[in-house]
Amino acid sequence: MAPTSLFSVFSSLIALTLLPQRSLCQDSTNYTTTAYHDPVTGLDMQRFQDTASNLSFAIAVPDCANKTDFIGQLTFPLNGSAGWGGFSVNQNMVGPLLFAAWSDGKNVISSFRQAPSYDYSPPETSGPFKARAIAKGTSVNDTHLCYTFVCECCLDPTFGFQSNATMMGYALSSKPVAGAEAPSGVLKYHDLGFGAFKAQLDQAKVSQADFDGVAGSAEAPLMPAANATAFNVTAAAGGGM
Numbered sequence: 001m002a003p004t005s006l007f008s009v010f011s012s013l014i015a016l017t018l019l020p021q022r023s024l025c026q027d028s029t030n031y032t033t034t035a036y037h038d039p040v041t042g043l044d045m046q047r048f049q050d051t052a053s054n055l056s057f058a059i060a061v062p063d064c065a066n067k068t069d070f071i072g073q074l075t076f077p078l079n080g081s082a083g084w085g086g087f088s089v090n091q092n093m094v095g096p097l098l099f100a101a102w103s104d105g106k107n108v109i110s111s112f113r114q115a116p117s118y119d120y121s122p123p124e125t126s127g128p129f130k131a132r133a134i135a136k137g138t139s140v141n142d143t144h145l146c147y148t149f150v151c152e153c154c155l156d157p158t159f160g161f162q163s164n165a166t167m168m169g170y171a172l173s174s175k176p177v178a179g180a181e182a183p184s185g186v187l188k189y190h191d192l193g194f195g196a197f198k199a200q201l202d203q204a205k206v207s208q209a210d211f212d213g214v215a216g217s218a219e220a221p222l223m224p225a226a227n228a229t230a231f232n233v234t235a236a237a238g239g240g241m
């Protein structure tokens with residue numbers, strides 16, 4: 001899967017300048033998740049790793065039908081605390097449930113977003129979805145962020161998740177988040193990378209007991225800012241490139 005064909009960009013001009021760079025560079029990224037044993041949670045997860053940017057996203061789902069929760073682990077480099085990384089529940093940027101995490105200099109701050117267009121920081125959105133940090137798998141310093149979390153009610157078709165395809169998107173930016181102390185922080189362009197990957201969720205299943213064992217230690221969710229807009233399910237159904 002070409003990284004640039006999906007999870008598109010804020011302007012087609014920028015897209016044109018990024019496309020050749022990524023496709024000409026030697027890129028050993030495998031855009032299908034592979035097996036990953038996470039030593040922190042002890043879970044056998046599936047993990048995507050972007051070798052160009054060093055962003056990785058690991059996922060485990062409970063072995064039980066009709067579940068919308070997952071345990072995720074997002075890691076990526078920071079530059080003097082600056083930057084943000086995130087994922088989309090499908091291959092698109094415009095429409096589906098998005099998530100971003102960053103550092104406020106001390107802690108990991110995160111929020112859910114929904115992009116009505118490509119051309120500005122996707123506004124914060126509110127809904128039944130929640131991210132709850134797993135403290136033993138969460139750390140941040142000036143150069144590195146690791147956020148291990150339970151994502152509750154995230155893999156819902158209503159929010160753009162397609163259980164038949166299980167493509168997901170990722171993005172990474174080196175740019176400082178303005179107002180980083182709040183979940184409404186302003187996200188700048190994902191200059192370090194973006195794209196889609198195939199999340200092999202069938203192979204990311206862990207027993208409900210193991211899932212609950214890890215999820216049970218998760219902290220209270222970081223609540224969205226008061227002005228977050230309610231998630232628009234109509235827009236999620238429409239999708240975008």
Ligand SMILES: *[C@@H]1O[C@H](CO)[C@@H](O)[C@H](O)[C@H]1NC(C)=O
Pocket residue numbers: 030031032033034035
């Ligand atoms: C990517 O990972 C998948 C799943 O493990 C594997 O089947 C495939 O061979 C890998 N592709 C490459 C190019 O390594």
Ligand SMILES: *[C@@H]1O[C@H](CO)[C@@H](O)[C@H](O)[C@H]1NC(C)=O
Pocket residue numbers: 052053054077
């Ligand atoms: C990614 O990680 C490798 C191995 O640690 C390192 O050599 C490389 O500089 C890193 N690249 C980026 C963009 O952080």
Ligand SMILES: *[C@@H]1O[C@H](CO)[C@@H](O)[C@H](O)[C@H]1NC(C)=O
Pocket residue numbers: 079080174
């Ligand atoms: C880190 O940020 C500084 C200041 O913006 C910049 O000069 C430098 O190139 C960045 N380093 C990396 C590895 O991106």
Ligand SMILES: *[C@@H]1O[C@H](CO)[C@@H](O)[C@H](O)[C@H]1NC(C)=O
Pocket residue numbers: 139140141142143144
């Ligand atoms: C930042 O955290 C990473 C990952 O835990 C670690 O490898 C690195 O040494 C840390 N950097 C500093 C300056 O502590």
Ligand SMILES: *[C@@H]1O[C@H](CO)[C@@H](O)[C@H](O)[C@H]1NC(C)=O
Pocket residue numbers: 162164165
């Ligand atoms: C998955 O289902 C959605 C919604 O029904 C459809 O739009 C999409 O084309 C399907 N994808 C695949 C790979 O079958």
Ligand SMILES: *[C@@H]1O[C@H](CO)[C@@H](O)[C@H](O)[C@H]1NC(C)=O
Pocket residue numbers: 123124184185186225227228229
């Ligand atoms: C909420 O308020 C913050 C801070 O004033 C602002 O940056 C953000 O764009 C607002 N979000 C929405 C969804 O209006």
Ligand SMILES: *[C@@H]1O[C@H](CO)[C@@H](O)[C@H](O)[C@H]1NC(C)=O
Pocket residue numbers: 232233234235238
């Ligand atoms: C929700 O999205 C649809 C389709 O993009 C749009 O027509 C509608 O105005 C949006 N609703 C709200 C409340 O923004």
Ligand SMILES: CC(=O)N[C@H]1CO[C@H](CO)[C@@H](O)[C@@H]1O
Pocket residue numbers: 065066
């Ligand atoms: C309501 C709903 O989504 N039900 C589904 C639960 O999972 C089983 C097995 O995967 C499906 O057959 C149901 O349609």
